[in-house]
Amino acid sequence: MKGVDLLVIQPTPFCNINCSYCYLPDRSNPQKITIDIIERIADVLVHDKLMQPTLSVVWHAGEPLVLSSAFYSPLFQALESKLAPEGVSIQHSIQTNGTLISQQWCDLINQYGIKTGISIDGPREVHDAYRRTRNGKGTFDQVMEGLSLLASNGIGYHGIAVVTEKSIDDPDAFFDFFYTNGFYHLGLNIEEVEGTHKQSTVFSAGLHEKVIAFYSRLFQLYMESDKHMRIREFDMCIQAITRDLDLLDITKLTTQSHQNKAFAILSVDYRGNFSTFSPELIGQAEPKYNNFILGNIFTSDFLNPERGDLLRLLSREINQGIRKCKKECDFFSVCGGGAPANKYFENGTFNSSETNYCKYNIKIPAEIVLSYLEKTLQII
Ligand code: SF4
DSSP states (O other): OOOOSEEEEOSOSOOSBOOTTOOOTTTTOOOOOOHHHHHHHHHHHHHTTOOOSEEEEEEOSSOGGGSOHHHHHHHHHHHHHHHGGGTOEEEEEEEEOSTTOOHHHHHHHHHHTOEEEEEOOSSHHHHTTTOBBTTSOBOHHHHHHHHHHHHHTTOOEEEEEEEOTTGGGOHHHHHHHHHHTTEEEEEEEEOOOBTTBOOOHHHHTTOHHHHHHHHHHHHHHHHHSOOSSEEHHHHHHHHHHHHHHHOSOGGGSOOOOGGGSBTTEEEEOTTSEEEESSGGGTTOSOGGGGGGOOEETTTOOSSSOTTHHHHHHHHHHHHHHHHHHHHHOTTHHHHSSOOHHHHHHHHSSSSOOOOHHHIIIIIHHHHHHHHHIIIIIOOO
16 A cells, blocks of 8 residues: 555534535534644554655645634644654645635745645636525625735635536636636536535536537637646546557556545544545445444554444445446546545445546546547547
8 A cells, every 4th residue: 555645634524604515514513623633643644654755635624714724733733743753744735715814824824835725616606606605695705805815925826616507608707717816727626416415507407518518618718828727627638648648558548546545535524533535425424334434543543444344345336336437438547437426426336437427527528638639639
């Protein structure tokens, strides 16, 4: 085992806003993580030899900024003091809804070089349709204030946009918004069916052709741009496809998604419960799978969890699903077998292949990129 690529820590399940597509079941719970949990995470990582030279730590889900920047300093120091002697350097990231960015937060971001991801869906009418406060008000203005504070502090930020029925109406406005508002990178997440969110506006409205038109225009704008803003979905396809073309050995063409490998991603909640595979799984109300909780860091280590039976069950079903993907899907070498959470929440089982999510977020962009490479570069 190579070790943990990504440690996802949930400092609190609470979120200050109430997006209509949110999948988190516990977002009104204001409890928070404690320093002894952080220290124990580091101890168990060392004990299980799961460190790599750089550990990426993402603070995510609920909203990490509902806790003050002063709350985080001792947590960062605790991780540092345990892992630096082991030769591990830590790259912190936050994924935030952007409504609570303050000068104190900017100072902490600069002090620790925290990578800052903003969840924002695009122009006001697109964003405010879904990303609202608990009183139903749009959050666009607050997020834009946050972006401007980040920029005035010299902090770069990337965006993650949920692509909804509203986004696909006007790809030019969508692209321009991100391109002209300082984002250096953009990830597109088609609105998913996940956890407590049972229906996607994109999947349910028969919008397949419109989604293709949206991605096609976006790709065209991207290719014509100076690319100071990278778009994750297109870059991943281009890299996967051009890498494949360089290789002669067909067995090396496949990649395995991080979400498919046990302990490549490790998720720990505010109580010290832990899980692996897709970070969205932990804490979802699924009694058959013990809410995807493998154990608690105070009573077990990661590699030998209390629920070793559950780890074996999840691994077996997820691997069966990957084998199905490999057998059935032309896009396996681009995708590596998809995200277990999408398979489970859409198909009702990990032992499955295609989902709407992969159809819309992987296959459509990959087909657009492939057809561009065929026409433009004439290499296929
Ligand atoms: S695109 Fe879908 S069906 Fe194909 S490998 Fe990925 S998850 Fe499996």
